[in-house]
Amino acid sequence: MAAVSPLLVTRDLTRRFGGLTAVDHVDFELPAGEIRAIIGPNGAGKTTFVSLVCGRIQPSSGQILFDGADITGLPAHERVKRGIAYTFQITSIFPNLTVFDNVALSVQRRLIDKGGRMTARDLEAGVAEALARVHLTDRVDMTAGKLAYGHQRLLEVAMGLALKPRLLILDEPTQGLSDAEIDSFIALVREIAREATVLLIEHNMPVVMALADRITVMSNGAPLAEGTPAEIRANAEVQQAYLGSTADV
Amino acid sequence: MRTDTTGRVVALHLAVIAVLVALLWILPDYHRGVMARVLVLSVFAMGYNLTFGYAGLLSLGHAMFFAAGLYGAGLAAYYPGWSVLPSFAFGIACGGVLALVVGFLALRTTGVAFMIVTMMFSQVFYLTTLYYTTWTRGEEGLVLGTDLRTVSLGAATLELWEPTTRYLVAVGLFSVVFLATMAIARAPFGRILIAIRENEERMRMLGYDVHRAKLKAMVLSGLFCAAAGAAYALLFGYVGSSFASIQYSILPLLWVLLGGAATTLGPLFGTVFMFYVVDVTSGYTSAWLLVVGVALILLVLFFPKGVFGTIRERWLKWLP
Amino acid sequence: MSFGPHLLLATLEGLVTSAVLALMALGLSLVFGVMRVVNVAHGEFFMLGAVLAWFFSTLVTGHPAIGFLLALVLSPLVVGAVALVSERLVLRRLNYDPEATIVATIGLLYIIQQLALTFYGPEARPVQAPFSIRIALPWFGYSGYKLFVIAASAAMMLATWFVLTRTRAGLVMRATQYDRETAQNFGIPVDRVYAGVFALGAMLAAVAAVLVVPISQAHYLMGLDPLLLSFIVVIIGGLGSLRGTVLAAVLIGVSDGVISVFFSPTLAKMIATLVVAMVLVFRPQGLFGTAPR
Known part of the structure; x- marks a missing residue:
């Protein structure tokens, strides 16, 4: 047994939509510091699962523990304050505000929580730091909606980063990015992982294999297998259920 | 480094206030009277703008906050005979408390339901003023005598019914709320409100208690509107239930839309413009309802950002 | 009059209001249900129907029923036309954006x-009832026309129910209400369904006005x-629920x-408005309706 308790634990976590059980009695553990990828076919319940974790939707039953504390009943904004940040699958920024304002909203959230007076200088420094990490510094005064698509995804990540989360959930972050953008994205996530635990939903297998410490495969609302990239690659059951015969990974 | 616009923003707002003060010597008596009224009503519009413009909450019930200030101050002065300053403070407090209660309930809903709920609460307020006709004299209203509208500050006395004093007090109240709106719009809180209007779900996932922020905006808005109502009662000496009717929930919407929602200068411009349009057209026709109706439709069809919203979009991006 | 008959009278008057x-x-519910448009001018379509009813009834002389019937046919048509024009000129251009x-x-x-106000004036003017029969109840006489209003409204509701559930036009309307894009596909x-529904909603208000x-x-x-x-009524009854609308109208009336x-x-x-505001706050789907999708 590991000496430290995991950062995130779910017990028996279940969510039903009408007759459909999207997440089915999931027991899940994520140790601090890990990059974990969740993979699985469409409709496997990946997005529903992380939405339960970050509080966008409420579970039908089960329990969520973050850093040892039960957060099942907490509203989403309280969970963010405790250090869970979520970036949306469909880019969700403030298109009519400037890039600065988009990131400033995250920075001021963190500064307010820290207490004390928030100065304009602190705010600018926080924004500059987050934008530098995603290489968007020169676009600080642009209207966010006018950024190229790939840059909007990066802005979304910067908004998550600026919260300085302990757990960063990335929901299909590389969707729609070019190959070059994906490469720099992989480097970015590795850098993030030095300070935060990363939970990643991803379809792009090379990205998963390059980044993940461990992989959880979901199918029909429940984990099917879990292991290192090498183990998952070798797992016949996974080949069958998910990768099919075209196992080109 | 980003350009700091604070200097020019503050300069612009102070210049607007300076012009309003200067108008005291420029305007003929009649227009000075009109402008005193317009300034008080534009405080009402600025209060409305805070929720409708910045936070994106379409309320059709703000008449109740204006009327809460009007009746709070008016009744306190009329019956127990409170002096001006306590009456004014009481009026503002009434608006704040009402906004807190109404906001707490109504903000459980969004969009169309929010509009209907606020309209209904306001209608209940209006009916209440009619139901207690023995106290309020309903539509006919109460008239506050000049003795109730005199402030004595030590040796000095301020006669609020006297046109020059009245105009300057109106400018004073306007300036306070005007500068407060400017500060809010540029503060982190203003950014939060705008962001909630743009993408509420994202704000929740950035860790903001959206309901709480909206409630804060409602209470601030209620305080501003009530300050306008209380000032109206004490400056013009009339307290009537027509100010609680749905008409007075729609007018600030019109003023703000015309001047530009979520702009600090829009409410003033919209109120002045509509007041004079009605004033001028009433020389030719009594059809002021038609003017309001046509203006509303033309605005949403062809000019949804209003005057200052358009100016900001096209030319002056730094306008708060 | 003792309490019992008094209550009966109050109930009858209430039923007329309900009707x-x-x-x-x-009408309001149809427009909101199908188009997602809150028609704040719905009350004015009602008023217009009433004013036009007075106008048409003064055009003819003779038995009051002639004027009334003329109004019952023409007034809703004119109001429907006004609604149609406003829908085409304004609402459609706004792309039915809820707030706009x-x-x-x-x-x-x-x-x-x-x-x-300009063309009709500030006066209140009556229209003569088409017939003046008084039904003699043991305790008081009651206007036969008022009972007719209840019956006529019930007939109109039945007809609307029939159209909505049993005809092609109703099916088209329900499909559009359910999912606009799929319906289009x-x-x-x-586009034409919207125009028709908006006009129909206004016409229902006009019919109510002529009756009143x-x-x-x-x-x-x-x-x-x-x-x-x-x-x-629409809120208590739940949107898009015909049964709920009728029940709520009776309850409120x-x-x-x-x-x-x-x-x-x-x-x-005051009490009714406050209660309903609370219903909307705590039970937004209404008392009889089901939660919206």
Whole structure:
């Protein structure tokens, strides 16, 4: 047994939509510091699962523990304050505000929580730091909606980063990015992982294999297998259920 | 480094206030009277703008906050005979408390339901003023005598019914709320409100208690509107239930839309413009309802950002 | 009069109110259900229907029934045409954006009100009932026309129910309500459905108005109260639920009637409005309806 308790634990976590059980009695553990990828076919319940974790939707039953504390009943904004940040699958920024304002909203959230007076200088420094990490510094005064698509995804990540989360959930972050953008994205996530635990939903297998410490495969609302990239690659059951015969990974 | 616009923003707002003060010597008596009224009503519009413009909450019930200030101050002065300053403070407090209660309930809903709920609460307020006709004299209203509208500050006395004093007090109240709106719009809180209007779900996932922020905006808005109502009662000496009717929930919407929602200068411009349009057209026709109706439709069809919203979009991006 | 008959009278009066209210609320509910448009000018369509009813009834002489029937046919047609024109010129251009259409229909409200004031005047004018039979009850006589209003409204509701559930037009409307885009993909001319529904909603209000003018007079400010009451009915009844609308109209109408007889009408309205606001806050899907998708 590991000496430290995991950062995130779910017990028996279940969510039903009408007759459909999207997440089915999931027991899940994520140790601090890990990059974990969740993979699985469409409709496997990946997005529903992380939405339960970050509080966008409420579970039908089960329990969520973050850093040892039960957060099942907490509203989403309280969970963010405790250090869970979520970036949306469909880019969700403030298109009519400037890039600065988009990131400033995250920075001021963190500064307010820290207490004390928030100065304009602190705010600018926080924004500059987050934008530098995603290489968007020169676009600080642009209207966010006018950024190229790939840059909007990066802005979304910067908004998550600026919260300085302990757990960063990335929901299909590389969707729609070019190959070059994906490469720099992989480097970015590795850098993030030095300070935060990363939970990643991803379809792009090379990205998963390059980044993940461990992989959880979901199918029909429940984990099917879990292991290192090498183990998952070798797992016949996974080949069958998910990768099919075209196992080109 | 980003350009700091604070200097020019503050300069612009102070210049607007300076012009309003200067108008005291420029305007003929009649227009000075009109402008005193317009300034008080534009405080009402600025209060409305805070929720409708910045936070994106379409309320059709703000008449109740204006009327809460009007009746709070008016009744306190009329019956127990409170002096001006306590009456004014009481009026503002009434608006704040009402906004807190109404906001707490109504903000459980969004969009169309929010509009209907606020309209209904306001209608209940209006009916209440009619139901207690023995106290309020309903539509006919109460008239506050000049003795109730005199402030004595030590040796000095301020006669609020006297046109020059009245105009300057109106400018004073306007300036306070005007500068407060400017500060809010540029503060982190203003950014939060705008962001909630743009993408509420994202704000929740950035860790903001959206309901709480909206409630804060409602209470601030209620305080501003009530300050306008209380000032109206004490400056013009009339307290009537027509100010609680749905008409007075729609007018600030019109003023703000015309001047530009979520702009600090829009409410003033919209109120002045509509007041004079009605004033001028009433020389030719009594059809002021038609003017309001046509203006509303033309605005949403062809000019949804209003005057200052358009100016900001096209030319002056730094306008708060 | 003792308590029992008094209550019966209050209930009858309440049912008349319910009958008118149900028709009007149905129009509002259809427009909101299918188009997602809150028509704040709905009360003015009602008022316009009443004022036009007076106008048409004064065009002919002879038996009052002739004027009444003329009004019953022509007034809804004219109101429907006005609604159709406003839908084409304004609402469609706004792409049915919920908030913009609210502002626009407020504008429409003022325009119609002002035109009525200018051309009709500030007076309240009655329309003669088509017949004046009094039904003799053991305790009091009651207007036969009022009973006719209840029956006529019930017939109209049944007809609407039939159209909605048993005809092709109704199917098209329900499909559009359910899912606009899918309906469009199935070749339903959504655009024309919207125009038709908006006109139909206004016509229902006009019919209610023609029925009511022999009881209460036509006046240019008569639209606001029924508008608020219809909002109340639609909310309590749940959107898109015909059964809910009828039940809520009866509930609101009768309780309004009963409370008004025994207490002040202002107090009745205060209580009803407050209760409904609370229903909307704590049970947004209404008392009879199901949660919206």
